[in-house]
Amino acid sequence: MAxxxxxxxxxxxxxxxxxxxxxxxxxxxxxxxxxxxxxSLRACLEAARRDILAGKAVDVGEEALxxxxxxxxxxxxTPSQRPIINGTGVILHTNLGRALLAQPAIQAVQTVAAGxxxxxxxxxxxxxxxxxxxxxxxxxxxxxxxxxxVVNNNAAAVLLALSAVARGQEVIVSRGExxxxxxxxxVPEVMEQSGCILKEVGTTNKTHPGDYSGAIxxxxxxxxxxxxxxxxxxxxxxxxxxxxxxxxAHDRGLPLLYxxxxxxxxxLSPYGVQDEPTVQEGLSGGADVLxxxxxxxxxxPQAGILVGKAAYIEKMKHHPLLxxxxxxxxxxxALEATLRLYRYPEEALGKIPxxxxxxxxLESLEARGKTLLARLGEAADFTADLVESRAQIGAGSxxxxxxxxxxxxxxxxxxxxxxxxxxxxxxxxPVAARIHKxxxxxxxxxxxxxxLDALAEAVKxxxxxxxxxx
Ligand SMILES: *Cc1c(COP(=O)(O)O)cnc(C)c1O
Numbered sequence: 001m002a003x004x005x006x007x008x009x010x011x012x013x014x015x016x017x018x019x020x021x022x023x024x025x026x027x028x029x030x031x032x033x034x035x036x037x038x039x040s041l042r043a044c045l046e047a048a049r050r051d052i053l054a055g056k057a058v059d060v061g062e063e064a065l066x067x068x069x070x071x072x073x074x075x076x077x078t079p080s081q082r083p084i085i086n087g088t089g090v091i092l093h094t095n096l097g098r099a100l101l102a103q104p105a106i107q108a109v110q111t112v113a114a115g116x117x118x119x120x121x122x123x124x125x126x127x128x129x130x131x132x133x134x135x136x137x138x139x140x141x142x143x144x145x146x147x148x149x150v151v152n153n154n155a156a157a158v159l160l161a162l163s164a165v166a167r168g169q170e171v172i173v174s175r176g177e178x179x180x181x182x183x184x185x186x187v188p189e190v191m192e193q194s195g196c197i198l199k200e201v202g203t204t205n206k207t208h209p210g211d212y213s214g215a216i217x218x219x220x221x222x223x224x225x226x227x228x229x230x231x232x233x234x235x236x237x238x239x240x241x242x243x244x245x246x247x248x249a250h251d252r253g254l255p256l257l258y259x260x261x262x263x264x265x266x267x268l269s270p271y272g273v274q275d276e277p278t279v280q281e282g283l284s285g286g287a288d289v290l291x292x293x294x295x296x297x298x299x300x301p302q303a304g305i306l307v308g309k310a311a312y313i314e315k316m317k318h319h320p321l322l323x324x325x326x327x328x329x330x331x332x333x334a335l336e337a338t339l340r341l342y343r344y345p346e347e348a349l350g351k352i353p354x355x356x357x358x359x360x361x362l363e364s365l366e367a368r369g370k371t372l373l374a375r376l377g378e379a380a381d382f383t384a385d386l387v388e389s390r391a392q393i394g395a396g397s398x399x400x401x402x403x404x405x406x407x408x409x410x411x412x413x414x415x416x417x418x419x420x421x422x423x424x425x426x427x428x429x430p431v432a433a434r435i436h437k438x439x440x441x442x443x444x445x446x447x448x449x450x451x452l453d454a455l456a457e458a459v460k461x462x463x464x465x466x467x468x469x470x
Contacts, residue, residue, distance in 0.1 A: 005360025009052045012060045013045060028070040040069040040076075060343060080429065085431040085451045085458070089405055092296055092366035092395030096432065099295040099395075100353035108337035109301075109330045119329045122460055132317070133362070134332055139307055143283060149306045150294070150335060151325040155185045157291035157304030158259050160325055162194035162224075164315040165255060165289070169221035170199045174207035177226040178241060181261065189354055196221065206238040212248050223249040225287070227261040227277065235391050242277075246286025255288035256310055262395070263292025263305065265342055265351065271358050273393065273401050279307070288312060294331075297396045299352035300338035301331045348464040357445055358393075358403070365406040365444040368452070372408050372442070375456035381414045381463040391445040407434075407441040414465035423462035431458045 019041050023029045029037050044065050051058045084096055092098050101109070103418070122129030130136075132149055139148035162171060171191060179202065180186040191198045199220070201211040212223055212342075223245055242258060242447050249256040264278045276297070282290045289312045294303030304325075306313060316322060327335075341348040349355045369386040376384050387409045390402035412420050417435045424431040434441045447455060 006052050006055070009058060009060055010049065010073065013048060013052075014060070014065060015445040016041065016045065016238055019045070019062060019069075022062060022380050023066055023069065024395070026066060026070075028066070029073070032073055036073065036076075037069070040072045041065065043072060044068040045123055045390050046304065052361045062309045083429055085429060085455055086446040087407075087431055087433040087442035087447050087455070089389060089391035089407065089434065089441075090394035091354060091391065091446055092393060093432075093446075094395055096326055098302070100339060101301065102338060102351040103339040103354060104341065104351065105300065105334040110331040110435045112329045112333040117329060118334075119332070131326070131329075131332065134336045135305075135339060138336065138343075139305065142339065142342055142439075143279060143307055145283065146310040147308065149313050149316055149322075150327055151306070151322070151430050152327055152331075153302050154259070154263075154291055154293040154304040155190060156325040158187075158190050159194050159305050160304075160316050160319060160321050161257055161289050161291060161306060161312070162191060162196045162222075163321055164222035164319040166194070166196035168195060168197075170197045170217065170219050171224050171257070172199045172201055172215045172223050173224045173226065174202045174211070174239065175200045176202060176207055176237070177224075177228055178180070179226065179228050187376065190435060194256055205236060207240055208238065209240050209248060212240060212245060213252075215247075216252050216254065219256060222254075222257050223257045224257040224259065226259045242282055242285030242287055246288075249288075250286070255309070256286060258282050258285075258287035258290045260290055260292040262296040263294075264297035266345055266355070268297070268358075272403055276401075293395075294335055294338075297354065297393075298338065299348075299354040299420070301334035303327055303331055303335055305335075360445060362404060362406060368444045368447065368449060369408050371449070372444070372447075372452050374457060375452060376408075376459060379460060379463065381412065381465065382459070383411045383413075384411055384459075387441070389441055389443050391443055403445075405443055406444040407443045409436075410440040410442070410459065410463070411438075412440065415463060420462055427458050429454055429458075431455060 020038055023037050023041060024034065048058050048060065048065065086093060086096050118129065120129050120131045135150050136148045151160055173187065178187050188198055192357070199215055201207060201215045225242060225245055242256070246256045260277065260279060260282050262276065264276055265280070267278055268276045279290060279292060287308065289306060289308035291304055291306045294300040294305055306316060328365060338352065341351055349359065366386060373384055373386060387407055389405045389407035391405035392402050417438060417440050420440055421433050421435060424433055434443065442455065
């Protein structure tokens with residue numbers, strides 16, 4: 001556009017005052033509040049001005065601007081954190097909210113959120129009670145431990161345990177276990193924050209029992225074992241078992257702390273996942289304090305669960321950090337309800353979404369895939385078929401472990417897989433998919449039946465040549 005064309009367009013842009021009075025009479029803006037309407041009109045006028053100066057063709061009509069402003073206001077009303085359809089096949093997807101709660105846990109959250117509760121009230125005495133008691137008793141019963149405590153997440157659990165047990169003293173850890181896990185949880189940095197002194201032993205690939213016993217000195221407060229979770233060294237390696245470490249620690253009157261990370265309370269071997277230690281195994285191995293996440297393999301809310309010997313847990317209960325790391329009533333309600341399911345393992349397996357997704361037979365995944373294919377129908381812009389795939393446990397737990405799954409594969413004709421996936425994410429209910437060898441995979445293990453209609457609609461809209469995806 002020539003320069004004079006641009007000034008002509010700028011001159012023809014409607015004036016703010018006129019636009020605002022038009023908008024205030026317009027049903028699209030009713031009940032929106034004058035200030036917010038003015039802000040959105042101003043933003044659209046500015047965008048139009050920028051586009052004109054950049055030489056783009058701009059509709060400078062009043063109606064076009066009102067339409068844009070109404071759309072802008074509408075989009076601002078969409079919650080920022082909103083549901084997404086998980087077609088990635090990663091069951092515990094850290095970026096998509098990790099564990100989904102079981103129905104009883106959801107119900108429990110609603111109940112305590114909506115009304116007063118006995119959060120810190122002891123009805124037997126009519127006096128102030130203990131907020132942790134609701135889950136402590138259950139954890140004691142389920143795991144046979146002396147004491148338990150819950151904090152905001154497992155990173156907080158490690159921080160609290162080290163601060164309470166080892167501040168100003170040495171904690172001995174294998175070099176092979178000084179790992180970084182997901183979003184910036186680094187074992188050495190958490191140790192430093194806690195005020196304890198990290199004493200590294202062994203090498204990256206091998207640590208022997210003698211490395212631990214040889215490192216114990218006057219100022220040693222504890223031995224610590226860390227489950228390397230999302231990282232594994234294979235080949236010429238050696239680590240010292242929990243039982244061996246516990247024997248070394250106890251021989252010198254020291255506790256063994258064990259950061260288990262994922263915290264499975266039921267064995268995963270029936271689902272083809274090997275080598276994931278359970279909480280019970282860690283405890284029977286002799287760990288004095290064991291901590292794990294609430295929203296990984298337990299299938300509960302975000303939380304850090306500490307269990308073990310009363311002498312150490314008591315120190316944590318009285319540590320000033322606890323107030324800063326404490327969980328709220330909704331977390332406690334969800335956790336209590338989740339833990340209750342574990343009193344009857346069949347209930348846990350049947351009701352916790354993580355186990356439901358993990359245990360779905362391939363035939364159900366195939367049936368779900370076929371339903372999706374039927375909803376997609378014949379289309380000019382893509383071909384779709386059902387293929388074998390691998391789903392993942394996720395959440396920085398169980399490294400490299402994948403389980404067989406089924407996916408609907410899309411070969412797109414009118415857009416690239418990257419552009420298609422980008423469009424899927426711009427939908428009001430976004431869809432996360434996986435690109436594999438120039439095709440797009442929608443893994444059926446993490447897609448509920450109830451999402452199939454929306455998923456089919458999204459695929460059809462986003463695969464068209466024109467950007468018809470709204
Ligand atoms: C995941 C993990 C953590 C961090 O747990 P959050 O609950 O995410 O804070 C710490 N340690 C290990 C070994 C883990 O696997």
